[in-house]
Amino acid sequence: MMQTRITELLGIKYPIIQGGMQWLSRAELAAAVSNAGGLGIITAATHPSKEDLVEEIRKTRALTDKPFGVNISMLPNVGPQDKTRQYFEAVIEEKVPVVETSGRSPEKFIPCLKQVGIKLMHKVPAVRYAKKAERVGADAVIIVGFECGGHPGMDDVTTMILAPKTVDSVSIPVIAGGGIADARGFVSALAMGAEGVMIGTRFVATTESLAHPKYKEWMVNAQETDTLMIQRSIRNAARVMKNAAAEKVLEMEARGASLEELLTVISGRVGRRALFDGDIEGGTFAMGQCVGLINEIKPIKEVIKDIMSEAEAILSRLQKMWVEA
Numbered sequence: 001m002m003q004t005r006i007t008e009l010l011g012i013k014y015p016i017i018q019g020g021m022q023w024l025s026r027a028e029l030a031a032a033v034s035n036a037g038g039l040g041i042i043t044a045a046t047h048p049s050k051e052d053l054v055e056e057i058r059k060t061r062a063l064t065d066k067p068f069g070v071n072i073s074m075l076p077n078v079g080p081q082d083k084t085r086q087y088f089e090a091v092i093e094e095k096v097p098v099v100e101t102s103g104r105s106p107e108k109f110i111p112c113l114k115q116v117g118i119k120l121m122h123k124v125p126a127v128r129y130a131k132k133a134e135r136v137g138a139d140a141v142i143i144v145g146f147e148c149g150g151h152p153g154m155d156d157v158t159t160m161i162l163a164p165k166t167v168d169s170v171s172i173p174v175i176a177g178g179g180i181a182d183a184r185g186f187v188s189a190l191a192m193g194a195e196g197v198m199i200g201t202r203f204v205a206t207t208e209s210l211a212h213p214k215y216k217e218w219m220v221n222a223q224e225t226d227t228l229m230i231q232r233s234i235r236n237a238a239r240v241m242k243n244a245a246a247e248k249v250l251e252m253e254a255r256g257a258s259l260e261e262l263l264t265v266i267s268g269r270v271g272r273r274a275l276f277d278g279d280i281e282g283g284t285f286a287m288g289q290c291v292g293l294i295n296e297i298k299p300i301k302e303v304i305k306d307i308m309s310e311a312e313a314i315l316s317r318l319q320k321m322w323v324e325a
Contacts, residue, residue: 002308005173006196009119009139010098011067013037014308016186017121017142017175019150019200020071020100021286022046023272024210027056031063032208032300037308040068041100045268050086057094069098069121074106092116100142102151107136121175123198125153130166130174140173141166142198148178149201149239149288154232160192167193181290183310201288207299212278215285216297224292230284231266234259238266241287243280245270 001007006015016038018030022045030040042060047053053070060068072087088109091099095116101109102123113120114137122133123142130141143166145159146152159178167174176189177198189197204211205219218241230246231238233253240246249265264270266284274283 004190004195006140006175009173010039010069012039014304015175015196016304016307017041017069017100017196017198018203019177019198020073020102021150021200021204022073022268023275024204025071026210027059027063029203029206029208029210029300030060030068032206033203033304034064034066034068036301036304037066038304039098040064040066041071042068043071043073044083044087044090045071045073050083050090053087053090054094057090057096067097069100070096071100071102072106074101074103088112091118105132105136106138110137123177125151125162126155126157127162127165127169130170134170134172138172140175140196141170142175142177143194144198145176145178147239147289149227149286149291151236151238152178154235154237159189163189163192163194179288179290181288181293183307183314185290185293186307187311187314200286201290202294202303203300204287205294205297206303207297210276212276214278214280215275218280219287219291219294220296222287222291222294224289226291227287227289231262233257234262238284238286239288240284241280241291243284245274245282245284249284 001013004015014037018033018041020041020043022043025041025043030042033040042056044053070091074084098119100121119139121140121142122138124130125144133141143162145162146156163176173195175196175198176194180197180199181202186197205216226242227239228242229237229239230249245265271283
């Protein structure tokens with residue numbers, strides 16, 4: 001076991017948190033991570049209603065007796081399609097141990113979470129937002145750098161800079177995400193002062209992942225240069241796999257395409273179809289630069305076991321470097 005403020009806060013064996021990935025972060029994946037000693041996360045946005053999310057929470061509980069969490073990604077603007085309140089009602093009624101939020105501030109939901117003992121981790125792409133998360137009462141903050149798959153913010157600052165600066169700027173535990181796929185990234189994050197890591201891309205290339213085998217095969221053969229950034233024109237920068245759909249989005253953005261036009265390519269409906277049908281060119285899919293470090297598909301239990309055993313070997317090797325003068 002390892003002991004950090006994150007393992008103590010979340011009641012987990014290892015300070016490894018699975019990233020919330022739309023469509024893929026379902027009960028099977030989350031339970032596998034939790035059973036292996038980390039914290040599995042299911043994604044609320046994958047579910048069209050409160051009732052569907054409740055069903056997934058209960059399914060996860062049937063697959064693991066370990067702590068797990070729910071990711072609630074809150075859109076910047078509240079609209080008629082926003083199900084944030086329903087999702088919070090689901091996790092509160094079901095007493096899910098941990099909630100991970102991102103997007104707008106979770107401040108107004110925090111009292112309800114604390115009332116039933118639910119821990120809140122808020123994910124941010126910049127130090128200024130980490131400070132705000134601490135001020136409003138988050139139990140921990142997740143800082144993600146420019147390398148991460150999904151939404152790394154607009155500042156283009158790497159995890160190597162963001163993690164230690166966030167640690168220096170807040171007193172709550174910090175979890176580092178972005179570019180972490182193996183023991184070397186894990187130990188590096190701890191060396192920078194983080195007390196846990198968030199891993200997303202690496203868990204896509206596992207046997208439990210619901211991604212089509214063609215996506216997993218693409219990942220094993222991909223290089224660190226096989227991702228790109230899209231959606232800067234709508235101030236919602238996203239790192240995705242480099243494919244025909246992503247290249248088309250860049251072309252559309254270059255000519256000033258509207259959000260409505262972009263949605264014909266970037267919408268979740270299009271991405272979901274491509275992901276499960278194995279159409280690796282037909283939709284945009286979040287992918288971190290650490291894809292270049294992934295060489296094989298294996299069970300989540302083995303991924304986490306390898307990270308922890310290799311981390312111990314790294315720490316032993318570093319210790320031997322210190323010699324008396």
